[in-house]
Structures are given as C-alpha cells and as structure tokens.
Amino acid sequence: MSMYQNGEVDPAVKALEARQDEILRKLYDLKAAVDGLAKTVTTPDADLDLTVSSSLSSQSPSSTTFTGVTNLDTLLGKDLGALRDIVINANPAQPPLTLMVLHSVLCQRYRVLSTVHVHSSVSNVPPQLLSCLGPRHADSYARQMFQLGVTLIWKDVPKLQMKFSVQNMCPIEGEANVARFLFKLLSPYPSDAALATLVDSWVDMAFFQLAEGSAKERAAVLRALNSALGRSPWLAGQEFSLADMACYCCVLQSGPASSTPSNVQRWLKSCENLGHFSPAKPFLQ
Amino acid sequence: MTKDEVQGATEEEQAQSKKGLKKQQKEAEKAAKKAEKQSKLAADQQGSEEDDFAKDRYGVPPMIQSQQKLDRVLVRVEDLSPEKADQLIWLRARVHTSRAKGKQCFLVLRQQQFNVQALVAVGDRASKQMVKFAANITKESIVDVEASVRKVEQKIESCTQQDVELHIERIFVISQSEARLPLQLEDAVRPDGEGEEEGRATVNQDTKLDNRVIDLRTTTSQAIFRVQSGVCKLFRDTLTNKGFVEIQTPKIISAASEGGANVFTVSYFKTSAYLAQSPQLYKQMCICADFDKVFCVGPVFRAEDSNTHRHLTEFVGLDIEMAFSYHYHEVIDSITDTMVQIFKGLRDNFQTEILTVNKQYPSEPFKFLEPTLRLEYTEALAMLHQAGVEMGDEEDLSTPNEKLLGRLVKEKYDTDFYVLDKYPLAVRPFYTMPDPNNAKYSNSYDMFMRGEEILSGAQRVHDAQLLTERAMHHQIDLEKIKSYIDSFRYGAPPHGGGGIGLERVCMLYLGLHNIRQTSMFPRDPKRLTP
Numbered sequence: 151m152s153m154y155q156n157g158e159v160d161p162a163v164k165a166l167e168a169r170q171d172e173i174l175r176k177l178y179d180l181k182a183a184v185d186g187l188a189k190t191v192t193t194p195d196a197d198l199d200l201t202v203s204s205s206l207s208s209q210s211p212s213s214t215t216f217t218g219v220t221n222l223d224t225l226l227g228k229d230l231g232a233l234r235d236i237v238i239n240a241n242p243a244q245p246p247l248t249l250m251v252l253h254s255v256l257c258q259r260y261r262v263l264s265t266v267h268v269h270s271s272v273s274n275v276p277p278q279l280l281s282c283l284g285p286r287h288a289d290s291y292a293r294q295m296f297q298l299g300v301t302l303i304w305k306d307v308p309k310l311q312m313k314f315s316v317q318n319m320c321p322i323e324g325e326a327n328v329a330r331f332l333f334k335l336l337s338p339y340p341s342d343a344a345l346a347t348l349v350d351s352w353v354d355m356a357f358f359q360l361a362e363g364s365a366k367e368r369a370a371v372l373r374a375l376n377s378a379l380g381r382s383p384w385l386a387g388q389e390f391s392l393a394d395m396a397c398y399c400c401v402l403q404s405g406p407a408s409s410t411p412s413n414v415q416r417w418l419k420s421c422e423n424l425g426h427f428s429p430a431k432p433f434l435q
Numbered sequence: 436m437t438k439d440e441v442q443g444a445t446e447e448e449q450a451q452s453k454k455g456l457k458k459q460q461k462e463a464e465k466a467a468k469k470a471e472k473q474s475k476l477a478a479d480q481q482g483s484e485e486d487d488f489a490k491d492r493y494g495v496p497p498m499i500q501s502q503q504k505l506d507r508v509l510v511r512v513e514d515l516s517p518e519k520a521d522q523l524i525w526l527r528a529r530v531h532t533s534r535a536k537g538k539q540c541f542l543v544l545r546q547q548q549f550n551v552q553a554l555v556a557v558g559d560r561a562s563k564q565m566v567k568f569a570a571n572i573t574k575e576s577i578v579d580v581e582a583s584v585r586k587v588e589q590k591i592e593s594c595t596q597q598d599v600e601l602h603i604e605r606i607f608v609i610s611q612s613e614a615r616l617p618l619q620l621e622d623a624v625r626p627d628g629e630g631e632e633e634g635r636a637t638v639n640q641d642t643k644l645d646n647r648v649i650d651l652r653t654t655t656s657q658a659i660f661r662v663q664s665g666v667c668k669l670f671r672d673t674l675t676n677k678g679f680v681e682i683q684t685p686k687i688i689s690a691a692s693e694g695g696a697n698v699f700t701v702s703y704f705k706t707s708a709y710l711a712q713s714p715q716l717y718k719q720m721c722i723c724a725d726f727d728k729v730f731c732v733g734p735v736f737r738a739e740d741s742n743t744h745r746h747l748t749e750f751v752g753l754d755i756e757m758a759f760s761y762h763y764h765e766v767i768d769s770i771t772d773t774m775v776q777i778f779k780g781l782r783d784n785f786q787t788e789i790l791t792v793n794k795q796y797p798s799e800p801f802k803f804l805e806p807t808l809r810l811e812y813t814e815a816l817a818m819l820h821q822a823g824v825e826m827g828d829e830e831d832l833s834t835p836n837e838k839l840l841g842r843l844v845k846e847k848y849d850t851d852f853y854v855l856d857k858y859p860l861a862v863r864p865f866y867t868m869p870d871p872n873n874a875k876y877s878n879s880y881d882m883f884m885r886g887e888e889i890l891s892g893a894q895r896v897h898d899a900q901l902l903t904e905r906a907m908h909h910q911i912d913l914e915k916i917k918s919y920i921d922s923f924r925y926g927a928p929p930h931g932g933g934g935i936g937l938e939r940v941c942m943l944y945l946g947l948h949n950i951r952q953t954s955m956f957p958r959d960p961k962r963l964t965p
Binding site for chain 2: 176232235237238265267268269270271291292293294301303305313314317318
C-alpha cells in the first residue's frame with residue numbers, strides 16, 4: 151500500500167484501494183473454488199463442498215469431522231489467560247511427518263504459535279528441519295495473542311515425546327499417540343466405538359508395521375490397505391480420518407514400493423488432492 | 436604448689452593438672468623422638484656424604500636469581516603421553532604426595548590440574564640417599580626433575596596421566612614448602628559427604644577462603660577459573676563478532692545509578708563519591724554518542740548486607756547495551772544468542788574442566804535450547820498458578836517462586852536457560868519502557884539459569900519527556916538525575932540491554948552452590964581478605 155509523506159491518505163484513493171482489494175479477494179475465492187472442484191473429480195467423497203481448498207474445517211458440511219469441536223477450553227482444560235503450549239520432543243533422525251501435517255491443519259483452525267528449538271543434546275540439525283513448521287509468524291513477539299502453542303524441540307530422545315500440562319499429565323510417548331491427541335483438537339473421534347477402534351488399529355499398523363516393520367510386514371499391510379480401500383473410499387469408511395493421515399505418511403516414508411496395489415494408488419492420489427500433506431513433502435526421499 | 440593451694444583446689448582443677456601432667460609427658464616423649472629422629476637424620480646425612488655416588492643428582496640448588504639461561508626444555512605434565520615413552524625429559528612440578536617404601540619412593544607430581552606418578556628407586560642411577568632425600572621433600576615444594584618416561588601396564592587410576600610414569604634420574608628442589616600446610620589439598624577436593632563416611636577431614640568454605648592461595652591449587656579450583664576465563668573470552672569473542680565495541684567506564688561516580696540505597700560511599704578529596712553499581716548510565720551515554728552496540732567487562736559494587744549463597748559486594752559484571760531498529764526483541768535475541776554461544780563453547784572446549792569440577796561437585800550437565808526459550812510473565816504466572824501458587828498479577832517473583840518456576844520450565848521444556856519477558860511495570864526501575872499494548876506491563880525481561888536470575892534487562896526510555904514522567908511517577912528527585920535525562924535531549928536511538936554477573940554464570944553453569952567458589956578472592960559483607 152502506498153504511503154504519503156504527510157501521513158494522510160486521500161479518501162478517494164482509499165475507496166479505490168478497498169474496491170481493488172475486494173475484487174482481488176473474490177478472485178482468490180473463485181480460484182480456490184475451482185481448484186477444489188477439480189480435486190473432487192479425483193477424490194472419493196464426490197459430494198465434498200470444497201469452496202476453500204486445503205482447509206479441513208470447511209471440507210464437508212454434512213460431516214461433523216473437523217468441525218465438531220472448536221472449544222479448546224473443554225478439550226484442554228480451563229483458560230488461565232496464557233498460551234497453551236504443546237511441547238514435542240523429536241529426534242532429528244526420525245522427523246515426525248504426521249505431526250507436521252497435523253500441525254499445518256491445526257494452523258488453519260486455530261491461531262497457533264509454532265516454534266522450533268534445538269536441544270543441547272543434539273548438534274548439526276539439518277536446516278530444513280529448523281524451518282519444518284513454516285516461517286515464523288509475524289506476530290510471534292506477542293505470545294498471548296495465540297490460542298495454541300506448538301513447540302517442537304529437536305532432541306536426543308529414543309522415542310518421540312509430548313509434554314503439555316506437566317502438573318497433571320505424564321509425558322505422552324510415541325508418534326502415534328501424540329498424533330491421536332492432536333487430531334482430537336481438530337475433530338472428535340467417530341462416536342461409533344467400532345469405527346473409533348478401527349481408526350486406532352490402522353494408526354497402530356501404520357507406525358508399527360509400515361514404518362518399523364520388515365519388508366514382509368509392509369507388504370501384508372499394503373494388501374490389507376488395498377482390500378479395505380476396495381470397500382470404501384477412505385480407510386475408516388466415508389470420511390477422511392487420522393487412519394488415512396497416518397497410513398499415507400508411513401507408506402510414503404517407507405519408500406516407493408515396487409508394486410503398490412491399484413486401490414492404494416488411487417487412495418494415495420486422493421490423499422494428495424486434499425492438500426494437507428505438503429508440509430511433509432520436503433522430508434520424503 | 437603449697438599444700439593450702441592443693442586443698443583449695445577443686446576436683447576439676449585436679450583433673451586439669453592431671454591432664455596437664457599427661458600432656459607434658461607426651462610432649463617430652465615427642466621431643467625425645469624428634470631429637471632421636473634428627474640425630475638419625477644427621478647420621479644418615481653424614482653417611483651419605485661418605486659414600487654417595489649420586490651426590491650430583493639431587494639436592495637444593497641455589498635460589499634462582501637468573502644466574503644462567505639454560506637451554507633446557509621443560510615438558511608439561513599434560514603432554515606426558517605414551518608417545519613420549521622412553522624419552523629422557525625435564526619437568527618442573529609440585530610434589531603432590533610422596534610415599535617411601537623401602538628402596539623406592541613414589542611421588543605424585545602435579546602441574547595445575549594434571550598429575551603424574553614418578554618413582555625414585557635405588558639402582559645404578561639413584562642411591563639410597565637420593566631416595567631418602569626424595570622421600571623427605573615436603574609436600575607442595577616445587578622440584579625440577581629429569582626422568583625417563585615409561586609406559587605402564589596397568590592404568591594409574593589416581594593420576595590424570597594414566598598411561599605413563601616417570602623414572603626419576605635427577606631431582607632438585609627449586610622452592611621448598613614449609614612442612615605444615617594450613618589445609619591438605621586432598622581434603623579440599625573431597626566431594627561433600629564422602630569424607631564423613633570414611634571419617635576423613637573435610638575443609639569448610641571459610642578455611643578454604645582464608646587460605647585461598649593453596650585452595651586455588653586444587654584441581655577443582657584450577658578447572659573452575661579456567662571455565663570462568665572461558666566465559667569471558669567467549670563473551671568478548673561473540674560480541675566482537677557481532678560488531679560490538681568494548682568500552683571502559685569509570686567506577687568512581689558522583690551519583691548513585693540505581694536509587695540511593697546499596698551504594699558504597701568513598702571519600703573523594705573534599706567531597707564524597709560512590710562506587711558504581713552498574714555501568715548502566717555510561718552504557719546508555721555511549722548509545723547516545725552513536726556507539727550503537729557496546730559491552731563492558733568490569734567490577735560492579737553492591738553495598739547490600741545480604742549474606743547469601745549468591746550475593747557478593749564486588750563482582751565482575753558483563754554488561755551489554757545496544758540500539759535496535761524496531762523491536763526490543765532484537766536485543767533479547769542478541770543477548771540470548773551470545774549466551775548460547777558461551778554455553779556451546781564451554782560444552783565443546785571445556786569438557787575436561789567441567790568433568791573435573793563434577794568430580795567434586797556432581798551436577799547434571801547444563802541444558803539449553805537454541806533459539807532460547809522465551810516465556811511471557813503471564814504464562815509464568817499461569818504455570819505457577821497450576822502448581823498451586825497464589826500470586827497477584829503485578830507482584831514480583833519471589834526467590835522461592837523463581838526456583839519453582841525454573842523447575843516447572845525444566846520439566847516441560849528441559850532447558851536450564853530461558854527468558855522471562857514482559858514483567859509488570861510496577862516492579863521495574865523508572866527507566867523501563869512501558870508496554871504499548873498494556874500499561875500494566877513493560878518491555879523488560881529477566882534471564883534465568885537453573886532457576887536463578889542471572890540477567891535483568893529492558894528496553895530503556897530514550898525520550899527525555901517520558902523519562903521525566905516516569906521518574907516523577909517513581910518520586911525521584913529530578914535534580915539528581917538531570918545529567919542522565921539531559922543525555923537523551925539531543926536525539927537518542929531506541930535501545931535496550933542488560934547486565935550479567937560473571938560469577939553467577941559460572942556458578943550456575945557448573946551447578947555449584949556458592950558464589951564464593953567462582954570468585955577468586957570473594958568480597959562479601961564479612962570478608963575483605965585475602
């Protein structure tokens with residue numbers, strides 16, 4: 151925006167600028183809508199109303215997923231007038247891709263203050279890991295303006311660890327468990343117990359068998375994925391869930407399989423179309 | 436003693452006189468033993484004069500008054516390694532301990548924080564008399580030794596040079612120590628608690644400080660002050676690389692800089708002057724004089740009559756002041772980065788020293804984050820509140836709360852170093868810049884190491900008008916600070932800074948418990964010597 155030496159702005163110019171901004175905004179909205187439509191063509195939930203792409207919150211008006219909960223007070227305990235800071239200790243040898251994805255989705259929902267630190271127990275952390283939560287927020291000097299803090303600390307830990315309320319919570323260990331916690335800030339788990347358990351079991355399978363398992367185990371999981379995806383568009387039925395997020399990251403992380411089954415390939419593409427996974431891309435070989 | 440007196444004496448006195456008698460007897464015995472010993476020694480010496488083939492290989496040479504300039508290379512103890520095996524070398528060191536055993540005498544030779552085992556054994560190089568002479572050298576004497584380096588089969592656990600020992604061929608006493616030491620070095624380095632179990636002596640802090648010269652010879656003290664020198668060097672190097680200018684400021688000043696209390700008054704010809712509490716004023720004047728970024732290393736005086744583990748009346752202040760562009764966080768970033776560079780430098784270059792200190796004073800390694808963690812005051816209050824501490828919004832942190840907060844932060848973030856930002860305006864000095872968004876708070880910050888404050892800093896008011904208002908609000912006599920306010924009348928850039936206590940940084944980095952351990956010659960309300 152232009153500045154005037156005497157600090158005053160001509161009202162006519164101001165109005166003109168406002169109009170121009172408005173038109174630009176409309177154009178952006180339109181472009182987003184078209185992008186969204188283009189994706190629905192290749193994404194299983196054909197009834198998705200993607201007016202604003204890559205935003206989970208407005209993904210589907212019919213589903214409660216991602217829009218059910220917004221009240222952090224009920225989720226994280228009462229507001230003490232200070233930043234609620236979630237601390238994640240991760241080993242730079244194993245960057246937690248799911249958490250980076252979840253973080254970027256959280257950023258679309260809440261005002262999140264993200265910071266990355268290096269603990270003195272490690273040295274020489276690659277530069278891309280230092281900027282893995284995106285560029286520094288312009289308002290980062292005022293911590294109080296944020297609803298949620300995500301503090302990622304690269305540290306020499308055997309297992310990924312999350313610390314939130316040190317007074318009443320023990321540290322949460324394991325990427326899968328931390329992912330479950332963060333995902334619940336976005337949407338409640340399916341209320342159906344069977345479905346919720348199904349999501350949990352896919353998440354376990356992703357982290358224990360896809361990410362850490364042998365080639366044989368991986369192949370078995372891929373087969374299971376393929377048959378599940380033959381029955382429904384997403385792993386836990388009609389809606390995208392943490393199961394898809396975890397499995398997607400772990401499939402890609404375990405390297406390109408020589409023969410990915412066809413349903414899995416279609417599903418990978420659908421996941422890609424959602425646009426959530428770009429933060430994890432730089433860390434995939 | 437007359438009979439009357441004996442009768443009049445109480446039982447107690449009788450007991451005493453009995454004791455006295457016993458004492459006398461003992462002393463007499465002692466003297467007799469001593470005489471015997473001396474005569475024996477004299478006899479031995481006579482004997483040695485008679486048939487000592489190694490006469491020229493030991494003794495007490497004349498005092499070194501720079502009579503000659505020898506081309507002799509003295510090897511350092513720390514350089515004694517298996518690579519030097521079977522070489523004949525010269526060495527100057529202190530006799531740390533000596534232990535004679537029949538025909539041989541073991542010595543531990545010490546140089547600063549390193550020591551090595553040496554051996555004089557009767558053979559074709561050393562005579563019986565020479566071994567005797569070596570055994571009689573008093574502890575802490577300085578000796579010149581010619582010896583051959585030999586590898587050992589079993590590591591010598593008690594020495595720093597574990598893989599080699601020295602076979603002494605010549606030994607000369609350069610400076611003789613008195614036989615009785617005011618404290619034993621082994622006692623002074625014994626970890627707390629260990630002595631009690633074994634029934635051995637420990638030396639308390641005051642005895643150590645009274646005999647500082649000897650206490651400073653201990654491996655622990657040697658290591659502590661090497662670390663301290665490292666902190667200073669890293670501080671200077673880092674800031675110089677960032678484009679800071681080192682300044683020297685006067686310590687005798689005409690007016691107290693931070694309120695009238697806690698200053699030492701000195702007589703100054705016909706008037707009186709004060710000893711500087713901090714170079715604050717001068718740092719700020721340098722900023723107004725376009726020096727942009729300055730730092731200063733020098734003594735700071737506090738006349739607080741507090742006898743605590745972390746207060747001294749004179750300490751070394753590391754002070755920083757810098758002009759910034761738009762936000763005082765530029766200053767915080769600059770200071771925290773400097774601190775992180777210091778911690779990293781210590782971690783990478785002073786591992787030996789840190790381990791040496793840890794042997795006597797075990798502590799967890801110092802942990803930190805890069806970039807440094809910054810919390811806001813309200814967050815700290817929320818953390819304390821959750822832990823059950825009731826505190827007002829604008830109340831200052833008390834020392835116990837400070838420590839508790841340190842523990843909470845350590846638990847959540849696992850860092851021993853963090854910044855607490857946005858203090859309530861009410862608890863900070865008048866020259867602190869208020870927070871533009873909330874008048875209750877200010878642009879000020881403290882930095883903590885292991886839960887104790889090491890730095891207090893802020894954005895300063897650089898506007899004479901606002902400064903006057905703030906001073907009046909604090910009911911400060913404007914006449915007294917006129918020259919200070921006047922420095923900002925002719926254009927002053929926005930600036931901020933802070934001051935760190937060198938001794939505190941060393942103490943907390945090493946996890947020590949008393950600041951006197953990191954001050955070479957500490958000054959407190961009760962100590963003016965040595």
